[in-house]
Amino acid sequence: MNVCLTKVDVDLLSDAAALNGVTEWLRAKIASLLVNIPLDNTLNGSQRHNVADIFRDTATSLEWIDLYQSQKLMLRALYFRPDGPFLKKKVQEYGRYIDAAESGECEVKGIYLSFPKHPPSPLLQSLVEGSYEHKEAELLTRFIEPDDRVLELGAGIGFMGVTAMMRCNPASYTAFEANPALLPFIAKNMQHNDVVFNVKNAVLLDKPGLQAFYVTPAFWGSSLLQPAEGYFEQVEVPALEKNSVIAELAPTTLIVDIEGGEAAFFRELDLTSVRKIIVEIHPMILGDDEIIEIFNTLISQGFLLDFKASGKQELFWCRSDSKVNI
Structure with missing residues (x-):
């Protein structure tokens, strides 16, 4: 089979080279290839492998940015090296991601999930590969017991619930989610997995009213x-007074994943009924002083941090007199 570099290949590589995910080193390799290999001429074995390498490297450099572009590039790499096991694996992998992106459906550890179609690549890959909310789910299944009353802030698509x-x-189990567009997905995920829990479209703050989200x-x-x-996009969502909600629900367990909002949430929060807390801390958003404030608040109210059970940012706290074995 005569294998040639075509104008389609040149255009594909040129478009990819203009994207932010491609390094200067790789741009130089692409430029050199386009200068030194004439179009529509049969390539020898060494040239084919060189071209395949560049298509492969460009594809993998963009897979966190543009999966469709990565799939096109990897398919061309496979054309130039049809027996490449890594190339075959990546083509199949990209196909799974794109199928899930277009359907807005996948399965995570035996749980069906519906989600907004075409999410950014890092989120999509975590869903398809089953790493989505992995540590939080591990803590939940390990420490929540049948007599617990759970309050979750930041329900997302309802996976934790x-x-x-x-x-x-x-x-x-009561879950609060601020983004109104996610509520239909939570409802669909409850229905498909045959479970029911309480879902509210609101945020918990110091004062009731409307809040920008x-x-x-x-x-x-x-x-x-x-x-x-x-x-x-900025939307307005209902805000409820946090301590009134806590008093009404009397939760024994809190699950908090609110993208930096955790600092304000724990400030002056009545935790009398709470025995266990699963919280994701966001150091890329919060300052050190805000994280220290959260730690001081929880310690002062009798909570201990379980270092062995916790992840890097997903922390498990329980009361020092709790029955939980830490």
């Missing part, structure tokens, strides 16, 4: 705090 009801069956393309990054960069 579905996991809790399927794996732990707590006495009650910033929705980002990756739903897991939406926040009460305005992003410093990147695209976002």
Whole structure:
């Protein structure tokens, strides 16, 4: 088979080279290839492998940015090296990601999830590969018990709530999610997985009213705090007085993942009923003083941090007199 570099290949590599994910070193390799290999001439074995390498490296450099572009590039790499096992594996992998992106559906550890179609690549890959909220789900299944009353802040698409009801069956589970666009996905995920829990579209703050909320393309990054960069939409959501909600629900367990909002949430919070806390800390958003304030608040109210159970940012706290074995 005569294998040639075509104008389509040149255009594909030129477009890719203009994207931010491509390093200067790789841009130089692409430029050298386009100068030194004439179009539509049959390539020898060495040239084919060189071209395949460049298509492969360009594809992998862009897979966190543009999966469709990466798939096109990897398919061309496979054309130039059809027996490449890594290339075959990556083509299949990109195909799985794109199928999930277009359907807005996947399965994570035996749980069906529906989500907004075409999420950014890092979020999509975590869903498809099953690493989405992995540590939080591990802590939840390990420490939540049937007599727990759970309050979750930052429900997202409902994965934690579905996991809790399927794996732990707590006495009650109430989830708050600020992004109104995610509520239909939570409802669909409850229905498909045959579980039910309480879901409210609101945020918990010091005072009731309306609150600005910033929705980002990756739903897991939406926040009460305005992003410093990147695209976002501002919506207004209901705000409820946090201690009134705590008093009404009397939760024994808190699950908190609110993208930097955790500092304000724990400030002057009545934790009398709470025995266990799973919270994700966001050091890229919060300052050191705000993280220290959270730690001081929890320690002063009788909580201990379980270092062995916790992850890097996903922390498990329990009361010093709790029955939980730490």
